[in-house]
Amino acid sequence: MLLTRDAIQFSWQALSANTTRTFLMLLAMSIGVGSVVILTALGEGARNYVTAEFSALGTNLVIIIPGKNETSGDNPMGLIGITERDLTIDDAVALTRHPKVSRIAPLNIGGAEVAWQSRKREVSVMGTSHEFQKIRQWEVAQGKFLPKIELSRGSSVCVIGSELRNEIFGAHAALGQWLRIGDRRFRVIGVLDSEGQSMGMNVGDSVYIPVASAQALFNVPALFRIFVEVKTREAIPKVITFIKSTLKERHQGVEDVTVITQDAMLATFDRILSALTYAVAGIAAISLFVAGILIMNVMLVTVSQRTNEIGLLKSLGASSKAILNLILIEAILLSALGALVGLVLGQLGCWGIRSAFPDLPAYPPAWATIASILVALITGVLFSLLPAKKAAQLNPVIALSKR
Amino acid sequence: MIKLNNIQRNFLVGNQTVHALDNINLTINDGEYVSVMGPSGSGKSTLLNLLGLLDSPTEGSYFLNGRNVTELDENEQAMTRNQNIGFVFQVFHLIPRLTAAENIELPLVLAGISESVRKERVHHALESMKLLDRAHHKPQELSGGQRQRVAIARATITEPSILLADEPTGNLDQKSGLNVIETLELLNQKGITLIVVTHDAALGARSTRSIGMIDGRIDSDSVDKKSANHSGNSPGESDVTHT
Structure with missing residues (x-):
């Protein structure tokens, strides 16, 4: 049975043999991961910035605003109260x-x-x-x-x-x-x-x-x-x-007054800006989905181009499961490497934002970093299942006869 | 030993059923040197694919070393191919991105054999094929004869009992072809069962047993008794009388 280490090495050789294709797929995946990292860093940076601003107002602070917040419509903070x-x-x-x-x-x-x-x-x-x-x-x-x-x-x-x-x-x-x-x-x-x-x-x-x-x-x-x-x-x-x-x-x-505490303000802003961060993370995740589709397309082409090789591997004793695993490992390698490059790009982007706007603490949250890597890996694997299954089901006689 | 009983292999082409193999009964003993000859479409390659477990019969049974391999599941058939059967193709089927040594190593990699054992066996195979100085060359850097010797080394690296060769000299010049066929015959003399599919009558004449096929049936099955006796192997039997 094919050893995992050998399977990884074989898949890596296949990826290295076609550098342009591999580079393009890595680029797509890394842009997806990098976008998640940068956009969540922006959201989180904005949240931390606002939090720090409100914290700087003082400690154990209560603020009294004229008017009831019920009179100010949708304004959640009751900042513009109306009173007689x-x-x-x-x-x-x-x-x-x-x-x-x-x-x-x-x-x-x-x-x-x-x-x-x-x-x-x-x-x-x-x-x-x-x-x-x-x-x-x-x-x-x-x-x-x-x-x-x-x-x-x-x-x-x-x-x-x-x-x-x-x-x-x-x-x-x-x-x-x-x-x-x-x-x-x-x-x-x-x-x-x-x-x-x-x-x-x-x-x-x-x-x-x-x-x-x-x-x-x-x-x-x-x-x-x-x-x-x-x-x-x-x-x-x-x-x-x-x-x-x-x-x-x-x-x-x-x-006829609204009394707000610092904690309440912070909690409200925290909720709003956290929701914003999740929203931008979701938008950025779409690019990961697109990268997944690209991986599927390219892997389908790869399987088609390597039909002969797949037939040969079967004739040499590779089971359908081994073929499936080899294609999936290629996808996992691509996704993992793409995620890694994306992380580096994302961190560089965050560094650039922090350099340009020193007041904005644009650090990506840990959950976003972990989630983007996981989504990249899952996307890569899910979208490679179809081409991998196609490869595994190839008839070796027909595959070998393809020129 | 190979034993085929009432093998039928049908293909559906449009609405028509084509009998690629029609009621084949054949026994090939261990160590035999068999050539399979016949015109295009006679079923030679289909027979070879069946013998190599790359294809399954529509009807009939195939016993390999006493075991009915048609009843094996896909994984078991793959394992049987890996351990008992070697393939040599007309177009070599070497993977271009891998070196000669890595191509030879492939069946051992698929079998999950440790790297140290693999390296030792690959070195030995390269040495016996006189390819040591080409170990790290890619296929495109090798001559046709060298490529086929790499393919033979790959086919025999797991020490299979059967070697199936489909037009092994078809893509080679005469000198390289002769060199390759002599390499195959040497392996046969060491005990491997060699089955060669060929159009080349001269090549077929070198075997100790020649099977002729027409329209999916075995038309003739002749044994060169002198050669057979010389090689020490006794021929098996088919449903056609030996000549």
């Missing part, structure tokens, strides 16, 4: 009464033109409190963050992002300078060290002022968000209950 009663600074202050609440930071957001001497720039203006820095775990490069004052008190001070500092002040010292924001003037008391995106805004290209000053600047008494940091993870449910009951009481018995 605004969130106010007094609402935020009321929430500090719970013993498990460690920090509170209200947030107002607007856009305004900032100017210093002749330099002007349109930036995002965030009205918040000194605790926002601790909640967001930001570092201050120069000076300090906003002062610890009552939330209802305004102050003509501001903290600017590093990018904004460079654009407006250039080589000049920023600290102590008066910066015009809209129609008001604020003294720069600090420059943030942190960069990146936060809630769609560029942290480094924003300016931070006390929340009461922002309300006055934009003439908007309503808050955009209230960030609540809870002392322990276990206390989060109790604090949420407290928030809801307190705000309901303050809003004439109407529960």
Whole structure:
């Protein structure tokens, strides 16, 4: 009986003898596997990126959004709530009464033109409190963050992002300078060290002022968000209950806010982006299916071209099962090698993406790598069954007489 | 010993049944040197395919060394071919991508014999066929005579009891043909049963027993008693009287 090692060697010799055909089949299979690796790496990278962004918001964080998420249609995050009663600074202050609440930071957001001497720039203006820095775990490069004052008190001070500092002040010292924001003037008391995106805004290209000053600047008494940091993870449910009951009481018995936790946000994004990753993996897997069909076609041609050889092998004592195995081993070798090349190509592609977009952690998930190899092997074998059976069933007399 | 009883091999061509072999009764003893001759379509090759277990009879039974091989399943027939029967073809049927040594090694590979044993036996076969210096040459780098000697080495590497040769000199020049037939005869003298299908009367005349076929039937079965006695083998019998 044909030894496995000899069968592999024989099949390998057959593949090596026709390099063009083998190369084309390897290319087809490797493109399939490489696509799965790259596309899932993109999906997983996006998921990890978003997760990291939300994790960076802080720890044990609860976010209060005005309006109920039921009022915002299909929006799963309830990010655009609609309400008749605004969130106010007094609402935020009321929430500090719970013993498990460690920090509170209200947030107002607007856009305004900032100017210093002749330099002007349109930036995002965030009205918040000194605790926002601790909640967001930001570092201050120069000076300090906003002062610890009552939330209802305004102050003509501001903290600017590093990018904004460079654009407006250039080589000049920023600290102590008066910066015009809209129609008001604020003294720069600090420059943030942190960069990146936060809630769609560029942290480094924003300016931070006390929340009461922002309300006055934009003439908007309503808050955009209230960030609540809870002392322990276990206390989060109790604090949420407290928030809801307190705000309901303050809003004439109407529960008109949406309270979301970091975990809930992360879980939602995780679900959405995981589904996206699976979807792109599925799309990429189609190319593996196409590669399988190509392997079947080429193997059918191969069997046809090697009819004589198959007849000879039978005359020398090869059973139909041995012939079937030889053809299947060729397919497995092709698929395995194609998968291997595809993995290398995929990893190179991921490396290229990471080099081009350093913020995107485009690493393929282990399940995708394993699944793509398995699908490649299974596809290769399944699509070779027909040509292998055809070869095994060849009549040796007819096969030998074929010229 | 080969014993065919009432062998019938029919083919359906369109609506017509063609009797490629018609009621063949034949006995070939171990060590005989038999030539099968006859015009095209007389059933020579069909008979050879049946003897080599590449084809099965429509009716009748085939006993090989006392065993009814027509009752064997496909795997057992393949194993029997591998261990008991060697084939030499007119067109050599060497695999172009394999070297001479690798082509010779094939039946041993199919039999699952270990590499060390294979290498030793292939070396011995190459040596006996005077092909040692051509061991690593591909078939296309060999002459016709060398190719056929590689094919003979391959056919005999498993030390079969029967060697079936279908027009073994048909693709060779006279000198190479003679060389090949002498190689086959040498193997016969060492005890192998040699059955040669040929159109070549001169080649047929070299055998100790000559079977003539016409229209799927054995028309004549003559024994050269002198040669048969010389080679020490006693002929078997067919349904045609020996001359």
